[in-house]
Amino acid sequence: MTTMQPTVTPANASSSVVAAIPSVQGRSEVKTIDHSMRRRNRRLVLALFYAVLVVAVIFAIYPVYFAFLVSVRPNGQLLSLDLVDALLPKTGISLDSYKQMMFGRQPFFRWLGNSLLVAGTTSAASVLLATSAAFSISRFKFRGRNGLLILFLAIQAFPGVLALSAIQILLTKLHLYGNPLGLVLAYSAGSLVFSTWNLKGYFDTIPVEIEESALIDGCNTFQSFFRILLPLAMPAVAITAFFGFLAGWSEYALAQAIVPAPTPIQTLPVALFALANDRSVPWGLFAAGSMLVAIPTMLAFLYMQRYLQSGLTSGGVKG
Amino acid sequence: MTTARGWRKWTIIIVLLLPTLTGITLVNLIPMGYNINLSFTNADNRQHNGRDDAHAYEYIGLTNYQTLIAELVTNEALIAFVKMILVLLPLIGAYWMARRMVRGKFIKPDTRPIWLGGLALAAILWLILNGWAAFNVLTQNDFFVVVLRSVLYVIFCMPLFLLVGGVLALILNNPHIRFKSIWRTLLIIPWAVPTYITALIWQFFFRDVGTINTILQALNLQSPNSPIRWLNDPILAFGAIVLVNVWMSYPFFMTIILGALQSIPADMYEAAEVDGATWWVSLRKITIPMLRPAVLPAIVLSSISTFQMFNTVFLMTQGGPIYSAGKPGGTDLVMTFAFKQAFRLGNYGYIGAFALVIFLILLVATLLSLRVTNVTQGAYE
Numbered sequence: 001m002t003t004m005q006p007t008v009t010p011a012n013a014s015s016s017v018v019a020a021i022p023s024v025q026g027r028s029e030v031k032t033i034d035h036s037m038r039r040r041n042r043r044l045v046l047a048l049f050y051a052v053l054v055v056a057v058i059f060a061i062y063p064v065y066f067a068f069l070v071s072v073r074p075n076g077q078l079l080s081l082d083l084v085d086a087l088l089p090k091t092g093i094s095l096d097s098y099k100q101m102m103f104g105r106q107p108f109f110r111w112l113g114n115s116l117l118v119a120g121t122t123s124a125a126s127v128l129l130a131t132s133a134a135f136s137i138s139r140f141k142f143r144g145r146n147g148l149l150i151l152f153l154a155i156q157a158f159p160g161v162l163a164l165s166a167i168q169i170l171l172t173k174l175h176l177y178g179n180p181l182g183l184v185l186a187y188s189a190g191s192l193v194f195s196t197w198n199l200k201g202y203f204d205t206i207p208v209e210i211e212e213s214a215l216i217d218g219c220n221t222f223q224s225f226f227r228i229l230l231p232l233a234m235p236a237v238a239i240t241a242f243f244g245f246l247a248g249w250s251e252y253a254l255a256q257a258i259v260p261a262p263t264p265i266q267t268l269p270v271a272l273f274a275l276a277n278d279r280s281v282p283w284g285l286f287a288a289g290s291m292l293v294a295i296p297t298m299l300a301f302l303y304m305q306r307y308l309q310s311g312l313t314s315g316g317v318k319g
Numbered sequence: 320m321t322t323a324r325g326w327r328k329w330t331i332i333i334v335l336l337l338p339t340l341t342g343i344t345l346v347n348l349i350p351m352g353y354n355i356n357l358s359f360t361n362a363d364n365r366q367h368n369g370r371d372d373a374h375a376y377e378y379i380g381l382t383n384y385q386t387l388i389a390e391l392v393t394n395e396a397l398i399a400f401v402k403m404i405l406v407l408l409p410l411i412g413a414y415w416m417a418r419r420m421v422r423g424k425f426i427k428p429d430t431r432p433i434w435l436g437g438l439a440l441a442a443i444l445w446l447i448l449n450g451w452a453a454f455n456v457l458t459q460n461d462f463f464v465v466v467l468r469s470v471l472y473v474i475f476c477m478p479l480f481l482l483v484g485g486v487l488a489l490i491l492n493n494p495h496i497r498f499k500s501i502w503r504t505l506l507i508i509p510w511a512v513p514t515y516i517t518a519l520i521w522q523f524f525f526r527d528v529g530t531i532n533t534i535l536q537a538l539n540l541q542s543p544n545s546p547i548r549w550l551n552d553p554i555l556a557f558g559a560i561v562l563v564n565v566w567m568s569y570p571f572f573m574t575i576i577l578g579a580l581q582s583i584p585a586d587m588y589e590a591a592e593v594d595g596a597t598w599w600v601s602l603r604k605i606t607i608p609m610l611r612p613a614v615l616p617a618i619v620l621s622s623i624s625t626f627q628m629f630n631t632v633f634l635m636t637q638g639g640p641i642y643s644a645g646k647p648g649g650t651d652l653v654m655t656f657a658f659k660q661a662f663r664l665g666n667y668g669y670i671g672a673f674a675l676v677i678f679l680i681l682l683v684a685t686l687l688s689l690r691v692t693n694v695t696q697g698a699y700e
Contacts, residue, residue: 042495049490056487057505059566063520064512066530129339136335140328148336150686155347156620157681161629161654162661162674166350166357174345189346192339194620221331250513253630269515276519290516301511302504309578 064294071097071287097288106271107264108289115268115293118180118187118255119248125188126195126244127237133192134199135225139208149200152193160190164257171258180265182258187247190254195240198312202236203229239311242304249297268293351678358383358671376668383672390460399453406444413437461647461656462673466680469652472561473625477618479565484572489606491573492580503577510570518634521563525549525556525635551640553649560632560650567631572617579613580606619688623681629654653677 074094102108137145167186168177176182210232211224219227230237252269259266262274272293276286301308362376390396414437417430444450457463487506491499509517524530527546535541550556583606591601629652632638638651638659647656657677661670 046493046495049493049496052486052490053496053502053506056483057502060506060508060570063517063524063566064508066524067516067520129342132335133339136332140332142329142332150689152343153685153689154682155343155351156623157685158347158351158678159627159654159657159674159681161627162657162670162677163347163350163354165661165667166353167346169353170345170349185342186346189342192342196339197616250515252513252515269513273515290512294512294516297513298508298511301507305500305504305507308507308574309581312575312578 067287067290067294070283071291073097073284075282075284097282097284098292101285101288101292104285106275108292110264111266111268111271112292114180114265115249118183118267119245121180121184122187122191122248123241123244125184126191126247127241129188129192130195130199130240131230131233131237133196134203135229137196138200138203139211139229149197152196156193161253164254167254168257176258178259178263178265180259180267183255183267184248186254186258187251188244191240191244191247195243199233199236199240202233202311206232235307235311237311238304238307242300242307245300246297250293354671354674356671357667358675360668360671362667362671363665379668383668384676386669387462387672387676388460391457391463395456396460399456402448402450402453403457405448406441406450409437409440409444462676465647465651465653465656466677468557468647468650469626469628469654472557472564472628472652473622475561476564476568476625477622479561480568480572480621481576481614481618483565483569485576487569487573488576488580491577506573507570509566510574514567514630515634517567518563518631521559521566522550522635525559527551550636553640556636556640556650560628560635563631563635564625564628568621568625571621572614575613575617576610579610582613583609619685622688623685626652626681627654628652629658633658 069089072089072093072095074091074096136142137148171177171179171182171185174182176185206229211219211228214224214228215221248267250269252273255267255270256273259270262271266274268289272286272289275289357376359378359380360376361379361382391400413433416433420430420433421427458467490496491503491506496502526532527548529549531549532541532546535547536543541547547555549559587605587609588601591605596604632650632652633655636648636650638648638655640650641648651659657670657673660666660673
């Protein structure tokens with residue numbers, strides 16, 4: 001475009017129109033050149049993209065792969081002072097650590113069951129709480145609605161770690177200390193803020209007219225909620241359930257404070273950590289335990305991927 | 320939507336909200352109130368051992384708050400504060416001038432000269448007022464140090480989250496990339512593994528005889544006799560906790576940005592291409608504005624949780640390197656410092672005050688960011 005400088009200075013409107021014509025021609029010329037160059041460049045750009053992806057994937061998976069290597073190393077050693085050992089299972093693969101973790105002295109399946117119970121209940125509870133709260137906020141206009149939304153955010157701003165001892169005392173009074181139910185309560189309330197905001201945003205994108213016509217056809221409010229809105233909001237509901245499950249499955253600090261080790265009802269993270277701090281326990285055992293905790297969540301992420309994008313973003317995109 | 324009116328409507332609303340409000344009251348509001356109450360007492364390890372002995376401590380007024388900011392209310396510190404604000408004034412002025420210049424204009428004028436001028440003025444003021452000395456006065460106060468460091472942590476982390484997540488999302492959104500779902504699955508793994516496990520793995524990587532030094536030595540980039548002590552140097556350790564947090568958090572942003580990218584109508588780009596827009600121009604004028612509504616709430620929420628980062632930092636460095644007992648270590652952020660004060664030293668009253676002040680700071684920051692970014696506007700209607 002710069003090569004096609006108009007020779008006539010546009011002193012008035014008509015000459016500027018004349019001057020515009022060559023520049024338009026110039027543009028299309030440049031564009032065809034651009035196009036063939038683009039075709040040649042595309043391979044380069046794609047190669048660059050793939051290179052970035054490969055580097056990113058190595059960055060993303062190496063730490064997890066490392067834990068996997070430790071878990072299958074025959075002697076369960078953490079240390080490896082040569083490069084090959086840090087990259088490949090040089091000394092062979094052994095499943096001893098896994099066997100020892102699952103069928104050894106510790107009641108692994110009991111811990112697994114505790115974790116599953118806590119995570120499953122948290123998931124169900126947070127879906128129940130968040131959907132009903134988000135439904136009322138999204139579908140009703142009432143005084144204090146905006147205040148409620150701000151309150152949710154404000155709660156998020158309170159440093160939760162510092163309230164740990166207060167939560168302990170409260171749960172003790174409610175006879176929920178050392179009780180998995182106490183954990184469920186804490187987790188569901190903890191994940192409420194995000195879930196409610198996310199679900200509310202998602203509900204907002206679903207046209208009210210659909211429910212209105214259902215109401216005219218004789219549904220009541222709850223029927224229209226359960227039969228119409230909830231199925232339509234499935235991605236966001238699935239995300240809420242998933243995050244609730246994750247909160248229960250992989251949280252450590254609260255679990256340690258509310259159901260402290262050692263007890264048969266401790267959750268898997270707490271139990272694993274107690275193992276990691278015990279110096280007589282080989283690293284391989286901890287690594288195997290970590291993999292056993294991580295593999296289900298990785299599979300769950302794999303399965304939930306189609307929901308992750310739609311369930312997380314549609315709410316916000318509406319804007 | 321419903322046809323219910325009056326008391327029937329309120330009954331429905333209350334029934335729907337009651338479980339949530341009960342949960343929040345039990346797990347959030349009551350502990351908050353309890354902590355605020357403690358902040359006016361001298362509760363410590365002796366009276367407060369996890370059980371509630373309400374009568375064992377005494378109310379001591381605002382003493383805890385005085386301890387918290389003691390070094391910040393001396394004459395010297397107040398002067399230092401005024402100096403800091405003076406240094407910041409040109410930047411705030413530049414912000415307002417730039418906003419006024421841009422407001423209501425269809426073709427946005429170039430605001431860079433104003434920003435450069437503001438920066439230069441700030442730098443000159445910093446030199447004239449001896450900003451460094453004033454700054455050192457303020458860092459006598461533990462609270463100021465950890466708050467400032469947490470703010471820095473957020474400032475370093477957030478752009479990196481967005482950059483790494485955004486670049487990967489843009490690449491994965493390219494129609495010519497193959498095996499997208501495989502790439503996406505692999506890239507999401509850091510999100511899928513519980514943080515208490517990955518933080519420990521990374522901690523091992525950064526040890527003196529950890530994986531990073533092993534690799535450096537194997538590549539002959541480092542002699543085995545003088546390993547880099549990653550977690551013992553405050554700057555390297557800070558870099559390490561930033562890196563680990565980026566590793567843990569970019570998948571979330573990648574997912575959100577990818578989802579938002581896919582909801583941008585393709586004809587917008589086609590129209591832009593017809594108008595001769597380059598890739599860079601359409602990125603700036605279409606992609607980024609269209610991403611804003613989806614990404615901004617995530618940024619606000621993630622900033623708050625990054626400011627309150629506890630798990631990762633505690634498992635990586637325990638706030639170290641530690642210089643002296645009771646003082647913040649080289650990587651102590653707000654939460655790790657407060658946690659150690661509360662549970663190792665047992666200063667429950669002091670921690671109550673600490674929590675309330677942090678809460679107020681974050682609340683103001685949240686509300687301000689909501690106003691500035693108009694996040695709620697989109698979400699409300």
